[in-house]
Amino acid sequence: MPEIRNAPDTVGISVAAPAYNEAANIAAAVAEWQHYLEAHPSVGTWEIVVCDDGSTDGTRAILAGLHETCPGLVVVGFDRNRGAGAAIAAAIACTRLDWVVLLDSDGQFPIANLDRFIGRILAGDGLAFSGARIRKADGLPQRWGSAASSAVSNLLHGTRYRDFNSIFKVVYGPLFRALPLESGGMNCSTEITARVAELGHTWVEVPIEHRERGGGQRGWRFWRGARDRALFVAYLGYRCWLLRRGVLRAADTDARVAGGGKLSERVR
Numbered sequence: 001m002p003e004i005r006n007a008p009d010t011v012g013i014s015v016a017a018p019a020y021n022e023a024a025n026i027a028a029a030v031a032e033w034q035h036y037l038e039a040h041p042s043v044g045t046w047e048i049v050v051c052d053d054g055s056t057d058g059t060r061a062i063l064a065g066l067h068e069t070c071p072g073l074v075v076v077g078f079d080r081n082r083g084a085g086a087a088i089a090a091a092i093a094c095t096r097l098d099w100v101v102l103l104d105s106d107g108q109f110p111i112a113n114l115d116r117f118i119g120r121i122l123a124g125d126g127l128a129f130s131g132a133r134i135r136k137a138d139g140l141p142q143r144w145g146s147a148a149s150s151a152v153s154n155l156l157h158g159t160r161y162r163d164f165n166s167i168f169k170v171v172y173g174p175l176f177r178a179l180p181l182e183s184g185g186m187n188c189s190t191e192i193t194a195r196v197a198e199l200g201h202t203w204v205e206v207p208i209e210h211r212e213r214g215g216g217q218r219g220w221r222f223w224r225g226a227r228d229r230a231l232f233v234a235y236l237g238y239r240c241w242l243l244r245r246g247v248l249r250a251a252d253t254d255a256r257v258a259g260g261g262k263l264s265e266r267v268r
Contacts, residue, residue: 010044011121013037013114014095014173018087019063019105020053026062029105034070036111042118049094050105052077053087085183085191092176100176102169102192109168113208117170120204127175128196130161131168131208149229153190156237157197161205165190168208175201180251186225187232194236198243198250 015033019026030048037046052060052075063075076094078086092100099121103109109131117129150164167189169176175196183191196203242248 009122010042011099011118012045012097013043014046014097014100015048015103015111016088016091016095016100017048017050017103017105018053018084018091019050019055019059020081020084020087021055021057021059022105023055023057023059023062025106026050026059027066029103029107030063030066030070030073032107033103033111034072036114037072040114040118042122045097047072047074047095047097049074049076049091051087051091051094053084054078054081083184084186085181085188088188089181092179092181095173095177098173100169100171100173102167102171102176102189104167108211110209110211113168113206114170116206116208120206121170126202126204127172128201128203129170130163130193130203130205131166131170132161132163132205133166133168133210134207149190149233152233153194153236156233157194157240159197159203161193161203163205164193166193166208171196175199178251183232185228185232187229190229190233191236194240195251198240200250 015037017029022029030050033048037043037048048070050063050073052063054077060075060077063073066073067075074094076090078090088102092102101111101114103111113131117131120126120129150161153164154160169189169192171192179192179195181188181191181195193203239248243250
């Protein structure tokens, strides 16, 4: 395991989050994240990186106005909607600190869940931690779809994760920033789980709370999302098969992780 350069009793935290038409939620979400990071005794340096995915409802203007009260906020974004996967990848790429916490901007994943992770990080229990939702607050069709996707993904990758699709991830920054992410839609969390497993790392699952979505709107419709997820899971499974046969090779991230990683430039 690479040496993680932090004070022994604190953790440097970058929050990375996508936002699309979250005008109803984004100010409250950033305030919740800021308050938690400022108050937690085990959090040292911190930052919040939000990628606005071409919002049309004033989300970008709200984020710009939050700089005065939250100087640790970094806003990046696209001129047009490119999908949650692209926004997540951009937010992760623009982080700087040793550990990256991946959240959503709709309030479903309280940042207080991080209480259950920080002790494990300080103890050196792993490089990749994933939040396993104790009780999913989604509707029944979404829960069924997620359960089916998780079961198939576990079968294809030879894993037994309880919540393969959870977006709440806490990953060593250089490893996270080195992942080659391709997903353009809502499947990025599934891809992240798969990519880290492809590299031979084991996810440490930690139980977390999951809340109902606040305001705003979903970035996908159920049936279209279900179709896209099925296609993407099939693609990831095919990749896994090709990797096992030696037709593909896993991305070479080891050197970058061991050396601290190459920091991505921030989108202005």
